[in-house]
Amino acid sequence: MKLPAIPITxxxxxxxxxxxxxxxxxxDFRRSGGTHIFLVTKPSWxxxxxxxSGEDYREVFERTLRVADDIREVGVVVYPVLGxxxxxISRLAGRMGLEEAAxxxxxxxxxxAAYVQEGAAVALKSGRPHYEAAPEVLAASNAVLYHALELGxxxxxxxxxxxxxxPCIDVLPMAKRAGIPVERVVKHFATPDTPLVxxxxxxxxxxxxxxxAGLRFSxxxxxxxxxxxxxxVVGPKSVPRFTRRYxxxxxxxxxxxxxxxxxxxxxxxxxxxxxx
Numbered sequence: 193m194k195l196p197a198i199p200i201t202x203x204x205x206x207x208x209x210x211x212x213x214x215x216x217x218x219x220d221f222r223r224s225g226g227t228h229i230f231l232v233t234k235p236s237w238x239x240x241x242x243x244x245s246g247e248d249y250r251e252v253f254e255r256t257l258r259v260a261d262d263i264r265e266v267g268v269v270v271y272p273v274l275g276x277x278x279x280x281i282s283r284l285a286g287r288m289g290l291e292e293a294a295x296x297x298x299x300x301x302x303x304x305a306a307y308v309q310e311g312a313a314v315a316l317k318s319g320r321p322h323y324e325a326a327p328e329v330l331a332a333s334n335a336v337l338y339h340a341l342e343l344g345x346x347x348x349x350x351x352x353x354x355x356x357x358x359p360c361i362d363v364l365p366m367a368k369r370a371g372i373p374v375e376r377v378v379k380h381f382a383t384p385d386t387p388l389v390x391x392x393x394x395x396x397x398x399x400x401x402x403x404x405a406g407l408r409f410s411x412x413x414x415x416x417x418x419x420x421x422x423x424x425v426v427g428p429k430s431v432p433r434f435t436r437r438y439x440x441x442x443x444x445x446x447x448x449x450x451x452x453x454x455x456x457x458x459x460x461x462x463x464x465x466x467x468x
Contacts, residue, residue, distance in 0.1 A: 246299020275317025
């Protein structure tokens with residue numbers, strides 16, 4: 193069965209020419225039927241940068257934007273998502289203390305928001321550690337996350353959350369207080385029970401049933417593009433291939449696919465996703 197003429201969108205992917213396959217991975221995505229990606233900033237240390245101020249994230253963001261330009265050359269529509277990985281708090285706090293680390297991360301998010309306001313990016317990335325962390329680290333991380341939500345409200349943009357596995361229900365009142373619609377808060381690597389917008393790993397076994405139930409969600413690979421971890425989390429071909437399989441086996445309809453790959457991300461990010 194030939195894949196219907198529909199957009200295929202990866203809601204969270206990294207392309208890293210420095211540490212991984214780079215543009216070749218993007219070509220794999222394109223050859224497999226992929227059309228659109230949300231290209232997410234990697235942690236600062238992936239670029240060999242150890243930030244001491246918010247301004248130090250500029251080169252991290254600029255590298256992401258340069259990669260985005262290169263990917264566009266191979267025929268993929270790219271929407272950059274810029275921000276500060278929540279795991280940075282552990283590395284930064286080891287060098288400068290927790291309070292200063294949180295301040296540097298917030299300043300980095302301020303810089304990311306400036307790129308969004310200029311139209312260079314479409315969303316922010318933030319969150320909190322997905323690993324066990326001390327209460328004071330979690331409190332500082334939630335303060336950083338809340339700052340990101342406030343920035344999202346100010347910019348009128350979406351915020352992608354990298355956080356612990358689970359529904360993250362406590363983010364709902366945080367979003368309300370910050371003034372950002374929950375429809376613009378994305379739980380990356382989500383579980384379906386989240387009240388936020390779920391972005392589900394392409395191999396998630398519940399996708400067909402969730403699609404038939406009309407749940408609004410997107411799909412992602414969370415491809416890290418690191419030679420040290422080839423194929424992690426799943427490869428760049430995964431979103432197109434799983435979508436094709438679900439369609440071929442009649443597990444989802446063409447209408448479901450349009451909702452997953454165009455309707456939901458278009459509404460969430462305020463972009464227009466259509467066939468290139």
